[in-house]
Amino acid sequence: MLAKKTTWEIGDPQTAFTLPAKFFYDPEIFDEEKRNVFFKSWHCVCHESDVPEAGSFITENIFEQSVIVVRGRDNEVRAFHNVCQHRGNRLITERRGKVNVVFRCGYHSWSYGLDGALRAAPRSECLQGFDKGGHGLKSVRMEIFAGFVFINFDNNAQSVAEMCPGAEAEIRRFIPDLDNMRLIEEVDVSVNANWKVIQENSIEAYHFDLSGPVHKHLTSLIDYKSYTLKEYGNWWTYMAPPKAGVTAAYGKAINGASYQTDWFFNIGLFPNTTFYCFPFTDMLGTFIMIPTGPETSLLRFGYYGPNGQIPELTKAGIHWMNTELGPEDIALNLTTQKGLHSFGYDQGRYLVDAERSNQSEHLVHHFHKLYYQALRP
Ligand code: FES
Ligand SMILES: [Fe+2]
Structure with missing residues (x-):
């Protein structure tokens, strides 16, 4: 039986061991997290x-x-x-x-x-x-x-704008119509996993080619080799341009679709907010991981579109997220949450390469670092 750690050495992403398993289910650490992370963040x-x-x-x-x-x-x-x-x-x-x-x-x-x-x-x-x-x-x-x-809830916290300099400009670069977006749909899903398990899954593309069939559809839409994952202090992005020559997505022809960006664009703000766009959809998605307990989360999917008629391909992309990509990732969240309890696991490794390539897990380490610094200031 492995001893389970309650502290972590942040270390260098290429040599560090991952955030210990207890941080994903221990009730005492969760109480600490409520006080030091969630009651002090935006x-x-x-x-x-x-x-x-x-x-x-x-x-x-x-x-x-x-x-x-x-x-x-x-x-x-x-x-x-x-x-x-x-x-x-x-x-x-x-x-x-x-x-x-x-x-x-x-x-x-x-x-x-x-x-x-x-x-x-x-x-x-x-x-x-x-x-x-x-x-x-x-x-x-x-x-x-x-x-x-x-x-x-913290009156002494830095403003969002101060905390995330440059983030708003980056969102507007991909969603120029940001101010005119309207809610299309909001979907709440209860997930029996710690919120960080969900976050980690979303901020690496290492699993895209190696997990399920829906992820393979995603990689067929993007120039996967050009996927970049960048950290900017309290915010980060991960994105890829569309693959050349794609003619259909989410079961619909692209021909005639309208969109603000054809990129797969994602931006995360610490601790638990993500905004994103799917390729060829005129949609801004919000992906918010709201913790409800040490091992339960409310995953809130918001879908915003331009005023007026929603393009068919956008509707198909939303349906695909709700019924295909979301569930395929959630299934991984649930099995990861179970695995973290094992007597046979405490810490693993980040697959981080020197080039910080498309398959590198440096953002996972970066997120853990921000988390740990907020948890134990
Ligand atoms: S009016 Fe009595 S509790 Fe609100
Ligand atoms: Fe995924």
Whole structure:
């Protein structure tokens, strides 16, 4: 039986051993991770267009914390803790919706304006010295970055823009129509794997040619040899140009398709947000790995497209992700999660070459490094 480590030597990617197995299932490490990583990092909630008009709201749950993002009558987007200031009832239970004027608590009807101010508290006139002004909803730090709404529980954290210099320009280079994208579909999938297992799988292309048949279809669409994986501090990209001469993708002819980019483009922001485009689709995908426990995650797939008619090939690409590529990777996530518990495994190696080639796993090491530095500052 191998001794399981609870510390890690970051080391050099070409010689280091991988992040030890316990970091993917141990409840104590998970508690540490909640406090030091997730309660101090930026969470991507939605695109600005998900709250299109006054009263449109969306909620985001991060462990036991819940946050409401709402557009006010002044067109400002704000974020509040999703909790009534009377006796602590959770205000909103839906993921998204619209209220006319106020949020009304379902318990004793305290009502809050879209700006968070307490508007009504039945029978409060019988209280001595009760000041409505002191009982508004509590704000949560929020930032719009690249058209997306991000929240953070840490008021001392660097802004997303400061944390990820250059990232927004890179997204806009591939999605020039970023500000006009609209949600096509949001799909939540529960995955019995630690969020890092899912992340690691997505940031290497070593497995593309070696795992399942759907990945082979992906490599048939791209110039796989030209796949690059680059790290830029707290963000990273992995991308490839389209393969020359491709005529069909996702079961449809490419002829007549419209798209903002024909590249397979992916950009990750630490810790758990990824934006991507599939080749030949007019789509921006969001891929967000939300931890729900040491060995469970909510994988949230968002698909955004241009206003108006969605091209057929784009629809086919979304269907392919939901029914083929996503499940093929999730199956690997589940078997990896099981394997990590084995008495016969603690650490492996990163397949990293000096050239940082298309099949090199340097981004996995980079991600582990960022993670470990955040976990044990
Ligand atoms: S807990 Fe909300 S009104 Fe009482
Ligand atoms: Fe994959």
